[in-house]
Every structure is written in structure tokens, then in C-alpha cells.
Amino acid sequence: xxxxxxxxxxxxxxxxxxxxxxxxxxxxxxxxxxxxxxxxxxxxxxxxxxxxxxxxxxxxxxxxxxxxxxxxxxxxxxxxxxxxxxxxxxxxxxxxxxxxxxxxxxxxxxxxxxxxxxxxxxxxxxxxxxxxxxxxxxxxxxxxxxxxxxxxxxxxxxxxxxxxxxxxxxxxxxxxxxxxxxxxxxxxxxxxxxxxxxxxxxxxxxxxxxxxxxxxxxxxxxxxxxxxxxxxxxxxxxxxxxxxxxxxxxxxxxxxxxxxxxxxxxxxx
Amino acid sequence: xxxxxxxxxxxxxxxxxxxxxxxxxxxxxxxxxxxxxxxxxxxxxxxxxxxxxxxxxxxxxxxxxxxxxxxxxxxxxxxxxxxxxxxxxxxxxxxxxxxxxxxxxxxxxxxxxxxxxxxxxxxxxxxxxxxxxxxxxxxxxxxxxxxxxxxxxxxxx
Numbered sequence: 474x475x476x477x478x479x480x481x482x483x484x485x486x487x488x489x490x491x492x493x494x495x496x497x498x499x500x501x502x503x504x505x506x507x508x509x510x511x512x513x514x515x516x517x518x519x520x521x522x523x524x525x526x527x528x529x530x531x532x533x534x535x536x537x538x539x540x541x542x543x544x545x546x547x548x549x550x551x552x553x554x555x556x557x558x559x560x561x562x563x564x565x566x567x568x569x570x571x572x573x574x575x576x577x578x579x580x581x582x583x584x585x586x587x588x589x590x591x592x593x594x595x596x597x598x599x600x601x602x603x604x605x606x607x608x609x610x611x612x613x614x615x616x617x618x619x620x621x622x623x624x625x626x627x628x629x630x631x632x633x634x635x636x637x638x639x640x641x642x643x644x645x646x647x648x649x650x651x652x653x654x655x656x657x658x659x660x661x662x663x664x665x666x667x668x669x670x671x672x673x674x675x676x677x678x679x680x681x682x683x684x685x686x687x688x689x690x691x692x693x694x695x696x697x698x699x700x701x702x703x704x705x706x707x708x709x710x711x712x713x714x715x716x717x718x719x720x721x722x723x724x725x726x727x728x729x730x731x732x733x734x735x736x737x738x739x740x741x742x
Numbered sequence: 743x744x745x746x747x748x749x750x751x752x753x754x755x756x757x758x759x760x761x762x763x764x765x766x767x768x769x770x771x772x773x774x775x776x777x778x779x780x781x782x783x784x785x786x787x788x789x790x791x792x793x794x795x796x797x798x799x800x801x802x803x804x805x806x807x808x809x810x811x812x813x814x815x816x817x818x819x820x821x822x823x824x825x826x827x828x829x830x831x832x833x834x835x836x837x838x839x840x841x842x843x844x845x846x847x848x849x850x851x852x853x854x855x856x857x858x859x860x861x862x863x864x865x866x867x868x869x870x871x872x873x874x875x876x877x878x879x880x881x882x883x884x885x886x887x888x889x890x891x892x893x894x895x896x897x898x899x
Contacts, residue, residue, distance in 0.1 A: 474786060475765070475770075475786075476765040476767070477765065478745075478763070478764075478765050479745075479764055479765055480745040480764060481745055481747065481764035481808070481810055483810075504808075507806055507807065507808070507811075508788060508803070508806050511767065511788070511805070511806045511807070511808070512787035512788050512806065514765070515767070515786050515787050515805065516787055524764070524808075526808075526810075526811065528811065552800070575876065576791070576875055576876020576877075577801060577854065577857060577858075577873055577876065578791065578794050578801045578802050578803050578854065578857075578876055579788060579803060579806070579876065581800040581801060581802050582802050582803070582806065582807065662875060663871075663872055663875040664875045664876055
């Protein structure tokens, strides 16, 4: 199908983009990589009056490794993350995850900010930022604010972003020496959305298991993370997850698969 | 509200300037406006890969990029890459291995395969499969396509 008609603006400065979003409110949609928005336009699931294309905003691009944090601009593409030496070195979880994000032609345009702001429950990055306890930097007319990943995802395609705000970047702590991570995803075809997936972290005496494709959003399995051993963690997982069934997998199957991934992660961490 | 914008871009080496509706995606623009019908439109929502084109050196889904977003870009399609000879070895190998039947997926498949070989001249079968995983073929079952790309890797294409 063809997209419905819309107006298009490509602001050259962040202030101009925020002004457009403030002025047009819900009639405007932000166009980042467009790899989810344009399909939804083509299928007429979405019909905004105005697309605000933020691809001209250089300040939202790039990966900067500092002393204590590594900051990834919202417009950084999956391919840039995949090719980044800093990501490979400091964020191995993200380096593993990005290989599961769609396919090369889509990774060349899709962005980390777009994925996080869309908050698809079966997408990889929301689980990664939960597992790594990252901070999302949100910008708006009143300046920047920081939102912890655990407070960002509110529901099905719902986030803490308020009308008129943009996701500017995501910041990760530089990992300590004893920190480890593991990423697993089950999909019917490489690059498809997950049936169920897990981004796992261990370090500083804590574990975090962030699941995707297992709820209305990416979720931390708090009970499983507190368990002393694998068996009790697998049992506790039933308290953390009640996965919605999809076309091919019942809720029970998904919970079973989530336990399979928990075991793989537990063994590797 | 529909909006028309003027864009100037390079397509297969030639500069073109056109007025396009904001909602026109890149492949419709290439096919309808420029008559470059080698890039095929399959699913039109980013799943099938038949519309794969190269923009500024990287392959993209032509149906998931607006024509206005290609303003100032360098676009290469199956037509340009065939004429330049860049795909000749792959095309010969696809022919030799019967790696197509209806041919609908072939332009996208060739661009994805070429993209892989530019990044990694010695991929194994798994890497070949991973790189073309975003391109659907409903005729061949993929085996012959992987064989053809492997032939080029081994210099037999």
C-alpha cells in the first residue's frame, strides 16, 4: 500500500525540531531511521499530518566514549554500532545484540534512538538498556532531563517521553572489570523480531535479566535475578513473566523458552 | 496535507532534479518518475528486500526511505551496477547455478550479495546466509543462491 499524504520538514537545528513538535503536537511524528515508521505509514496504520525528519541534526549522532560513560546519540544507526570499536570494547552486550536487529539494509538506516523511543516489546535495545541500567537523555523545550531505563518503558509502545520531547542519547556506565553480559534471542528467521529474547548482566554482586518478546514491553525479571541457584531462578521466572501468546506460540511455550534462555545465560555469566 | 518538494540527487552517475510528493518513497520515485523498473516493489513494508538499492555506498530498503530523504544523495540501482560491470561475476554465477527462476528477488539479492563481498571477500556459507537473510526468494529455496555467491568467493563465478 501507499502512505497517506503528509507534509515534511527537515529542521537544521534541534531548537527548530522542538519548535515544530511543540507547535504541531500529536499531528507531528518524528522521523529518525524510518524503519518502523515508514512501514506503518505504507500500511496506513499511522497518518500524521507532518513528519519531522531529524536526520539533519548532527548533535544527535555518534558514539562518544568518556572516562566514566559511553554516550550513543539517538541517531546512531545499527550499522554504526555494529562497526564501533568502542562498543565492541566497552558494551559487548550491545555488540552481540545488534547482530540480531533486522537485516543489513535495515541496519544501515535504523537508529538506536528510534528503536528505544518506539519501544516495540520484541525489540532488542530496550532490553539491553534495562540490563545495563543505562540512562536515557531526553530533550525538550525546557532543556534536557535524564530518565533511568527502568523508568522509561511504560507499556506497549509507551514510554516516558512527553509530547514535544525527543530522545537525544543513551548513556551507559563504563563497565567494571568483573562485569559480564550475555545476549540470546530466539527468532523464526535470523533478523526477525524475537519470539523471546534475553539481555543478561552480572556484576557488583547483582544480576539483571531483561526479557523482550515476553510482555507488553521489555521487562526485568526481578525474582529470577534474586534467586540463589538456577533451579529456583527458573521457578521464580513464572512470577516475573506472563508472556502473551502470539500467532505461533502459546504463553506456556514462551515461558518455557524464556527458561531455556535463562539457563543459557546463567551458565555463561 | 500533501506537500511537493524539489530534490536533486545522483542516480547511477547522472544528476537528476525532480519535484516529488513528500509521501513518495524512493522506489516508487525510481520506477515511476525515472523509469528504472529493475528495483522491484514486493511487500512495501521492509520485509522482502526486492527493492534493495544502494544509497551513498550502503544498501537500503528503497520502500523504507522517502524520495525527499535522498536529496543530495548518490543512489545506485541494479541498472547502474549492471552497466558498470560491478555485478558481472555475480550475475554470471547466478545464471550458471540457476539461482533464479521468476527473477523478482534477483536485483535485490544481487545488491545484498555484492554488499557482503565488498565488506568481506571471503565469507563462509553461514555469513552468506546471514547477509541475504533480509531478502526473500520464493522460487529457489536459497541453496542455489548461496552456491552462486560461493562460486564468486572461490573465483569460479
